[in-house]
Amino acid sequence: MTTLNQTAAKSSAGLLSIAFVAFVGATVLFLAGHAQSATLHDAAHDMRHATGFPCH
Amino acid sequence: MIKRMLTGGILAGFAAGLLAALLHFAFVQDLILLGEQYEYGDLVHFGGAGEAPATGHDHMAATGDHAAAPDAAAAEAAAEEPSDFNRNALTVIFTCLTYASYGILLVAGFALAEHFGRRVGSREGLIWGIAGFVAFQLAPAMGLAPELPGTVAADLSVRQVWWLGTVLATGTGIALFAYGGNVVTAILGAALLAAPHVIGAPRLDEYYGAAPPELGAAFSANVLGVGLVTWAVLGWLAGRLWAEPEAG
Numbered sequence: 001m002t003t004l005n006q007t008a009a010k011s012s013a014g015l016l017s018i019a020f021v022a023f024v025g026a027t028v029l030f031l032a033g034h035a036q037s038a039t040l041h042d043a044a045h046d047m048r049h050a051t052g053f054p055c056h
Numbered sequence: 057m058i059k060r061m062l063t064g065g066i067l068a069g070f071a072a073g074l075l076a077a078l079l080h081f082a083f084v085q086d087l088i089l090l091g092e093q094y095e096y097g098d099l100v101h102f103g104g105a106g107e108a109p110a111t112g113h114d115h116m117a118a119t120g121d122h123a124a125a126p127d128a129a130a131a132e133a134a135a136e137e138p139s140d141f142n143r144n145a146l147t148v149i150f151t152c153l154t155y156a157s158y159g160i161l162l163v164a165g166f167a168l169a170e171h172f173g174r175r176v177g178s179r180e181g182l183i184w185g186i187a188g189f190v191a192f193q194l195a196p197a198m199g200l201a202p203e204l205p206g207t208v209a210a211d212l213s214v215r216q217v218w219w220l221g222t223v224l225a226t227g228t229g230i231a232l233f234a235y236g237g238n239v240v241t242a243i244l245g246a247a248l249l250a251a252p253h254v255i256g257a258p259r260l261d262e263y264y265g266a267a268p269p270e271l272g273a274a275f276s277a278n279v280l281g282v283g284l285v286t287w288a289v290l291g292w293l294a295g296r297l298w299a300e301p302e303a304g
Contacts, residue, residue, distance in 0.1 A: 013057040013167040021061045021167070025160030032153040034216055044150040045205075046143065050084045050279055051154060052193050052202035054215035 061163045064297040069159025072290035073152030076282060080151060081144070083278040087271060088205055094267035095206025101268045155286065159294050162188055165231075166298045174235065181295015182288055187234070189287035191227035193280060195249070199257025202279040204272045207265060210258035222252035 013021075032044055033053045041048075041055075048055040093099040162184060166176040176184070196219050203209060229248030232241045265272060 013061065013171065015168075015171065017058045017061070018164050018167045018171065021058060021065070022161060022164035024062065025065065025157045025164060028153060028157035028160065032150050032157060036212070043146045046080075046085065046088055046147040047150040047154060049088055049203060049205055050080050050147075050151075051283065052197050052200070052279055054200060054209070054212055054219055055203060056209070056212060 057167075060301060061167055062160060064294060064301060065160035065163035066156045067159075068163075068290055068294035068297055069156030070152045071293055072159065072286050073155035074148070075289055076155055076286040077148040077151045079282040079285060080147065083282055084275065085144075085147075087275040087278065090271060091204035091206055091267050091275065094271070097266075101266060155290060158188060158192065158287070159290055162291060162294050163298060166295070169235070172235075175299075176295055177299040178292050178296040181298065182292040183234075184295065185287045185289070185291015186284070187227075187230045188291060189284050191223050191230060193283040193287070195226040195252065196222045197276065197280060199253060201272075202276045204265075204267055204275045206267060207272070208260065210260050214258040218252065218255075218257050221255075222257075225249070225251050 031040065033048060033051065035041075045055065090099075094101060162181075165184060166181070169176055169180075174180075199222060200209070200215055200219060209215060225248045229245040232245030232248065236242060236245060
């Protein structure tokens with residue numbers, strides 16, 4: 001187990017990088033799926049309905 | 057490491073997004089267009105001729121009682137709408153973007169699991185993908201069913217807050233079940249899975265749908281089916297790219 005953890009620690013990402021990547025993903029999701037600017041809403045309209053996001 | 061995460065997530069997400077777009081046009085788009093015909097009053101369902109409240113859909117709010125002036129409403133809608141090609145191209149682009157964001161979040165989850173010594177490959181990825189579908193689509197849909205265009209629903213920002221809370225609670229609940237490994241985490245996981253539904257999704261007291269219920273039901277079922285297939289493929293692909301970046 002110790003060996004596994006050491007191996008994982010060497011090759012795995014730090015928590016900060018993981019948080020950064022998750023933040024990037026969440027930002028893209030917010031812009032594509034939830035931001036209410038009229039342009040974004042109209043462009044993403046069919047996709048928002050088809051993914052079950054609250055749209056209007 | 058950040059580059060490896062973003063590359064894998066985005067690649068898997070765009071590939072899954074293209075599949076989602078293909079399935080969207082096969083199973084969902086026709087129902088959206090049909091729903092809009094009821095929304096604008098081009099078609100009238102015999103049971104759905106009630107007045108919509110002013111808090112409803114943009115197009116309804118702009119035109120008031122749309123059922124009384126279908127021609128005007130339809131003409132206005134037609135003037136607002138982009139061409140079919142533009143509309144569908146934007147749907148493809150935004151579907152890919154959405155699944156890219158899911159892919160990135162999924163890979164961040166893989167990295168977190170690996171940080172704690174759990175390996176993720178394509179098989180685990182498939183399970184993560186199905187769990188992602190449950191967290192991002194199925195659980196929210198059980199409170200806020202996917203809306204056919206023209207559906208009148210509760211205040212948007214309240215629904216968005218409930219949606220986000222449900223995604224977070226469901227995702228954490230599933231993770232506690234999968235990786236917790238004892239009774240306490242299982243009970244906590246179950247409580248988190250149940251909480252959004254105990255609190256209850258924001259709903260209106262009455263129903264205002266202009267479209268036939270059969271159409272809404274078919275739409276919701278197809279949306280969830282397309283979501284499940286796409287999420288499963290997304291998870292499998294993201295897991296494969298995560299385990300063997302060079303194989304992609």
